[in-house]
Amino acid sequence: MNITSKQIAELCGVTRGTVDRALNNRPGIHPETREKILRVAEELGYRPHFLAQSLVKGHTKTLGIVLFDIHNRIFSQLFHAFEAEARKRGYIVYLVLSHRDKELELEYINNLLDRRVDGIALLPANFNKKFESLLLRSRTPIVTFGNRLNGPFPYIWIDDKQAIQDSVSFLIQQGYRRLIYISPPLMRKGKENIHVPEQRYNGFIEACEATPDMRFDIIAQKNYLAELETLMDTTDSSSAILCSSDVYALEVLKWLNDRKIKVPEQIGLMGFDNIDVLKYINPAITTVDYNVNEIGTRLADLLINKINNQDIPSETLIAHHVVEGQSATAMR
Known part of the structure; x- marks a missing residue:
């Protein structure tokens, strides 16, 4: 009692x-x-009675953050940085995982609103006007990251399109003239918000089409390894596999190792995200780094500043750069 x-x-x-x-x-x-x-x-x-006191004071000192999952280390790293900054600023964080399910995402957002969180950091799976209208009507401060929305919601991430273009440029400099791009999330186009995969895809296409004599293939399905196998007969040492995420690059590396296909001697391999587990991988995988800890920290900072009615930028882009490993060095 x-x-x-x-x-x-x-x-x-x-x-x-x-x-x-x-x-x-x-x-x-x-x-x-x-x-x-x-x-x-x-x-x-x-x-x-914390909630009763909070209602009187007009704030609960709580934040919500909506992620797809924490299987991908990029999301778990981001959450740790976000939570650490929020805690330092006196806030407690509710973490919910949408699993890219649009209905579940809506349910969780409504649950966070029912708990009177002061603000929400959102990686959206939804992308329609009805969803954005719901967020606006809530009058709750919201900052988005990763996937964009069309409405007036502040956004923080990287320039994904430029980052992939930089990746293609790097591979070209290494002598690769045939690229296989693996991005399974593209299969969800039209079904959910895939802003990040689309930007990376657009960057890849533009970079390849701007390069004379560049040959390329796109793999955009869940069973990407099966499709990769059908393309391997036409590859040589001037071919490289570029993955839209390190998670896929690690699976591809294991698949290649199981088939005794040497990286990079027989084919190059490059990932994206520079997740922390890459330091344990041999050969070291070439990838794109964008300091996800900085994104998590600044995401919390932007959201709290918005809660406190401070002006924050509509867009915050974090720097990125190619991290050169041994997996994408053409052997000549």
Whole structure:
């Protein structure tokens, strides 16, 4: 049974206002009375009703963050940085995972709103006007990351299109003239928000088409390894596989190793994200780094500043760069 301030007042023979002054260390109360109230409250295990107090104060000091999952290390790294910055600023974080399910995402957002979170960091799977209208009507500060929305929601991420173009340029400099691009999320086009995969795809196409004599193939399906196998008969040492995520690059590397196909001697391999587990992989995988810890930290900072009615930029882009490993060095 929860003990209320009203019960403490009755036991101490004082008003609830006097109990409130004692519990919140406010003036206007005799020291002996304050001591008595605090002693009784401690003996009874009194805890203030946090939500009720929050509603009175107008804020709950809580944030929500909506991620797809935490299987991909890029998301778990981002969350850790976000939570650390929020905690430093005095906020508690609710983490929910949408699993790219648009209905589940809506349900979780409504649950966060019901809990009166002060703001939400959102990696959206939804992308229609009805969804954006719901977010706007909530009047809750929202900052998006990764996938964009069309509405007036501040955004933080990287320039994905340029990052893939830089990846293609790097591979060209290494002497590769045939590229296989693996991006399974493209199969969800039209079904969910795939802004990041689309930007990376657009960057890849533009970079390849701007390069004379460049041959390329796109693999955009869940069973990407099966399709890769059908293309391997036409590859040689001037071919490289570029993956839209390190998660796929690691699977491809294992697949190649199982088939005794040497990287990079027989085919090059490049990933994207520079997830922390790459430091354990041999050969070291060439990838794109964009300091996901900085994204998580600045995401929390932007959201909290927006909650405090401070002006924040509509777009924040974090720098990226190619990290050269041994997996995409053409052997000549």
